[in-house]
Amino acid sequence: xxxxxxxxxxxxxAIVLSKSQAISWYRFYEMFKFQSFHMYGxxxxxxxxxxxxxxxxxxxxxxxxxxxxxxxKPKKEGFVSTILGGTLFGLGWGISxxxxxxxxxxxxxxLIPALILLAGxxxxxxxxxxxxxxxxx
Amino acid sequence: xxxILQPWAWYVGGPLIAISLLLYFYFGKNFGASTxxxxxxxxxGADKVSDYFKKDWKDQKFALFFVIGLIIGGFIAxxxxxxxxxxxxxxxxxxxxxDLGFANVGNQYFPDEIFSDExxxxxxxxxxxxxSGLLIGFGTRYAGGCTSGHAITGLSSLQLPSLLAVIGxxxxxxxxxxxxxxxxxx
Numbered sequence: 001x002x003x004x005x006x007x008x009x010x011x012x013x014a015i016v017l018s019k020s021q022a023i024s025w026y027r028f029y030e031m032f033k034f035q036s037f038h039m040y041g042x043x044x045x046x047x048x049x050x051x052x053x054x055x056x057x058x059x060x061x062x063x064x065x066x067x068x069x070x071x072x073k074p075k076k077e078g079f080v081s082t083i084l085g086g087t088l089f090g091l092g093w094g095i096s097x098x099x100x101x102x103x104x105x106x107x108x109x110x111l112i113p114a115l116i117l118l119a120g121x122x123x124x125x126x127x128x129x130x131x132x133x134x135x136x137x
Numbered sequence: 138x139x140x141i142l143q144p145w146a147w148y149v150g151g152p153l154i155a156i157s158l159l160l161y162f163y164f165g166k167n168f169g170a171s172t173x174x175x176x177x178x179x180x181x182g183a184d185k186v187s188d189y190f191k192k193d194w195k196d197q198k199f200a201l202f203f204v205i206g207l208i209i210g211g212f213i214a215x216x217x218x219x220x221x222x223x224x225x226x227x228x229x230x231x232x233x234x235x236d237l238g239f240a241n242v243g244n245q246y247f248p249d250e251i252f253s254d255e256x257x258x259x260x261x262x263x264x265x266x267x268x269s270g271l272l273i274g275f276g277t278r279y280a281g282g283c284t285s286g287h288a289i290t291g292l293s294s295l296q297l298p299s300l301l302a303v304i305g306x307x308x309x310x311x312x313x314x315x316x317x318x319x320x321x322x323x
Contacts, residue, residue, distance in 0.1 A: 003198055003199045003202040004202070005164055006161075006164065006166075006199045006200070006202040006203040006206065007202040007203065007205055007206040007209070008206060009157060009160050009161060009164070009203060009206060010202065010203040010204060010205065010206015010207045010208075010209070010210060011206040011207075011209050011210035011213065012157060012160075012206075012210065013154070013157045013203075013206070013207065013210065014206065014207045014208075014209070014210025014211045014213075014214060015210045015213065015214050015218060016145075016150055016153040016154060016157065017150075017154075018210070018211060018214030018215070018218065018219065019141075019144065019145040019149075019150070019214060019218060019219070020144070020145040020146075020147065020149060020150025020151075020153075021144060021145075021150075021224055021246065022150060022154075023211075023246065024222075024224055024246040024247070025246065025247050025248055025251065025252070026224050026226055026230070026234075026242070026243055026246070026248070027224065028310070029230065029234070029314055029318070030226060030227060030230050031310070032307070032310040032311050032313065032314040032315070033230065033233070033314055033315070035226075035227040035229055035230045036226070036227050036230070037147070038147050039147075040147075041146075041147030041148065041151060042147045042150045042151045042154065043151070043284070043288060043289070044151065045147060045148060045150075045151020045152060045154075045155070046150075046151045046152070046154035046155045046158070046289050046293075047288070047289055047292050047293045048151075048293075049151065049152050049155035050155045050158050050159075050289055050290070050293030050294075051293040051294075051295075053155065053158065053159045053162070053293070054293050054294045054295075057162065062159075062163070064162065064163055064164070064165045065163055065164055065165055066165060068165070070162045070163070072162070072167060072168075072290055072291075072294045072296075073167045074296065075281050075282060075286075075287065075291050075296045075298040075299055075302075076281040076298060077297075077298055078281075078298065079301065081279050081280060081281065082280050082281065082298045082299075082301035082302040082305060083301050083302070083304065083305045083308075084279065084280075084305065085275075085276050085277070085278070085279025085280030085281070085302065085305065086276065086280040086287070086301065086302040086303065086304065086305020086306045086308070086309065087276070087305040087306075087308045087309040087312075088272045088275055088276030088279065088280075088305075088309060089272060089273055089275075089276025089277050089279075089280055089283065089305070089306060089309060090276070090305055090306040090307060090308060090309020090310040090311075090312075090313065091269075091272050091276070091309040091310075091312060091313045091317070092268075092269040092270065092271070092272030092273035092276060092309070092313075093269075093273060093284075093306065093309065093310055093313070094309060094310035094311070094312070094313025094314045094317070094318070095265065095268075095269045095272075095313045095317055095318065095321075096251070096265070096266060096269035096270070096273070097247070097251075098269070098270075098273065099170075099273065099277075099283050099284040099285075100170035100171035100173070100174070100273065100277055100283035100284065100285065100286075101170035101207060101283070101284070101285055103270070103273070104170075104173075104204050104207035104208050104211065105207050105208070105210065105211035105214075106211060106247075107208050107211055107212075108208060108209075108210070108211025108212035108213070108214065108215040108216070109211060109214075109215040109246060109247065110247050110252045112254065112257050113247070113251070113252045113257050113266055116257065116263060116266040116267050116270065117266050117267075117269060117270040117273070118270060119267065119270060120266065120267040120268065120269060120270020120271040120272075120273070120274060121174050121270040121271070121273045121274030121277075122174055122177055122178055122181070122270075122274060123267075123270070123271050123274060124174070124270065124271040124272060124273060124274025124275035124276070124278070125171075125174035125175050125177075125178050125274040125275065125277075125278050126178045126183050126186075126187075126190075126274075127271070127274075127275055128274070128275045128278040128279055129175065129178065129183060129187050129189035129190050129278070130186065130187045130189065132189050132278075133189075135279065
C-alpha cells in the first residue's frame with residue numbers, strides 16, 4: 001500500500017500538466033518556434049524552484065520520508081548519447097507534441113493516438129535496449 | 138471552483154511541477170518518467186530477448202503506480218476540469234499553422250490534423266504517431282531521461298549530461314517544427 005502515494009502524486013502531476021496546457025501540441029509547437037513565453041515560464045519556473053529544493057536536499061534541510069538524505073541519482077555520462085539521444089527524443093517531441101509523462105496523461109484525452117504513441121515509445125525503448133551495447137556513448 | 142476550471146498560468150504550473158518533484162524525492166525516489174518505458178518492456182517479456190531488460194521490475198513498482206496516477210489524472214482533467222480547451226496562442230502561430238492547412242488552430246489541445254480518428258486510422262497519420270513515439274522511447278533511453286528526468290531534475294541539480302540532453306531536445310524540437318512539420322503538412 002505504500003505505493004498509493006505515488007498514484008496520488010501521479011494524479012496531481014497529470015492535473016497540473018493538463019491545467020497548465022503543458023500537454024498541448026500547440027504549446028510545444030509555439031515553444032520550439034519561440035513564439036510564446038508560456039512553456040519557458042513553466043519549465044524555467046519549475047527548474048528554478050527545483051534548484052532551491054536541490055540546495056535544501058544537499059544541505060540536509062529536507063530529508064526524505066524515512067529520514068534519509070536526498071541525493072538525486074547522477075545521470076549517465078556521455079556526449080554522443082546525451083546529444084544524439086536528446087535530439088532523437090526532441091524530434092519525436094516536436095512532431096507529436098508529447099514527451100514521456102504526457103503520453104500517459106494524453107491517454108485520458110485522446111485514447112487511440114496516445115496508445116499509438118505509447119506503442120511506439122515501448123518499441124523505441126525495446127530497440128534501444130537491444131542495441132544499447134553497440135551504440136556509441 | 139472558478140480557478141480550478143480556468144487555464145492555469147505558467148507561474149502556477151511551474152511551481153506545482155517543482156512541488157511534484159519535491160514530493161517524489163520526499164517519498165524516497167528519483168523523479169522521472171521515461172524509465173517506465175523500459176519497465177513495461179520487461180513486463181512484456183523483453184528480458185527474454187535482451188539482457189538489458191533483465192531487471193526486477195518490482196523495484197520500479199512505485200513508478201508504475203505513478204504512471205497509473207498519470208492516466209487517472211488525465212481522465213479526470215479531460216472530463217471534469219477543462220470545460221474549454223481553447224488556447225490563447227500567439228496570432229503568428231495561428232496564422233502559420235493555418236497557412237500549413239491546420240483548421241481551428243488553438244480551439245482544443247490537440248489538432249485534428251494529427252489526433253483525429255480519421256487521421257489516426259490513415260497510414261500517414263498512424264505512422265506519424267508511431268514513429269514519433271519510437272523516437273521518444275529510443276531517444277529518452279539513449280539520452281538517459283526526458284523532460285522530467287533531464288530538463289527538470291537534471292538541470293536543477295546542475296548535472297552536465299542533462300544540459301547536453303536538453304540542448305539535444307531543442308535541436309530535435311527545432312528541426313521537427315521548423316523543417317519536418319512543414320514538409321509533413323505543407
